Amino acid sequence: MKIAIYGAGAIGGYIAALLTQSGEEVSVIARGPHLAAIKANGLALDMNGERIITHPVATDNPADLGEQDFVIVSLKAHSVPNVVDAMQPLLGEKTAVVTAVNGVPWWYFYKLPGEWENRKIESVDPGGKQWDGIGPERAIGCVVYPACEILEPGVVRHIDGNRFTLGESSGEKTERVRALSQAMINAGLKAPVRNIRDEIWVKLWGNLCFNPLSALTNATLDIVATDPGTRAVARNMMLEAQAIGEKLGVRFAIDVDKRIAGAAAVGAHTTSMLQDFTLGRPMEIDALVTAVQELGRITDVKTPTIDTVLPIVQLRGRIAGCY
Structure with a gap:
């Protein structure tokens, strides 16, 4: 071929x-x-x-x-x-x-x-x-x-x-x-x-929250997923995303706490968005976060935590010339 x-x-x-x-x-x-x-x-x-x-x-x-x-x-x-x-x-x-x-x-x-x-x-x-x-x-x-x-x-x-x-x-x-x-x-x-949409959401579920939170805090994945404050923010973002996905017919095979525990178990990993920010490269904010917010608007699912985190990471990216 x-x-x-x-x-x-x-x-x-x-x-x-x-x-x-x-x-x-x-x-x-x-x-x-x-x-x-x-x-x-x-x-x-x-x-x-x-x-x-x-x-x-x-x-x-x-x-x-x-x-x-x-x-x-x-x-x-x-x-x-x-x-x-x-x-x-x-x-x-x-x-x-x-x-x-x-x-x-x-x-x-x-x-x-x-x-x-x-x-x-x-x-x-x-x-x-x-x-x-x-x-x-x-x-x-x-x-x-x-x-x-x-x-x-x-x-x-x-x-x-x-x-x-x-x-x-x-x-x-x-x-x-x-x-x-x-x-x-x-x-x-x-x-x-x-079923590709289910698979997309499995990965997106974590990327949606851990990437922007790491870019905002400079923290590696294990810290973002276990620090009480960032873990709570990540969990709320994931629950909002899950509500959107389920309204679109997606099946989530594990619950949110197991997904967070799985991310923490990866260890001191620097997320792709933090890597891009550190190196001055364009950050994938829109595909990972803005698009989920847009899907929330389309499906009439409220996303208050996503709506809070998104403009902050967008501004951080713009100031750094990475968005």
Whole structure:
């Protein structure tokens, strides 16, 4: 299969290296020194004490690649609308676009039975750019669990995890999602096909609160999840989010206190939003928090704690030039 990875950073590079090694026809869209290094020396993956060197096709111009079977988008959510136009040469009639992106996906309401079917989410898809330019019928959901980092241009280090949960918005186990799952399994990844909205909320439930609270306090995950004050704020945010999710038909497999305990057990982890803030990079506030507030407005669920935390972290991001 022809598979393009749009955004071959840490996670994208990890996927690209393993799929290339397993024999798929892989290309990566990257930029800057990272792209130059991949072109010159290949894409290196450090994993399990070994370095794997792979040679996917690498470019910064999607027009070089032509139509693909799958385009796996592994950019930060706020970056995706800006590449929709550039992505067009990759999109054929049967191309699937895999959203390996944190937070509420832009296609969330596509084929969701009920009164909100086909609603667009402005906070993650301003003006419907992705909905109109990619098309929700192309989207396959993907919840990303591994942790990776770029050691230096052209070199990705795998830290932990290998699961990418996949699913169609319709809930069907279509031929295309099964084919993608099998390709990823063949590459050594876990790629179960599940009810994707339930899976999205499992991860989002924690990201919604622990990310902004850590960015506001400079505290690692274990502290945010156990300090009485921040734990109480996180718990209230999660209960508000749970009420929204359940109104949308989501089933939460564990209760809020077990979810918080699970986060605390991860240990002294620096959340992605705190990492971005510290490094002066754009923070994923809208996909992780603003979108949940918007879903609350859509479903008429009150979110007083989210409404309190969100403008504070937005202001912190704006002052730092990260939002």
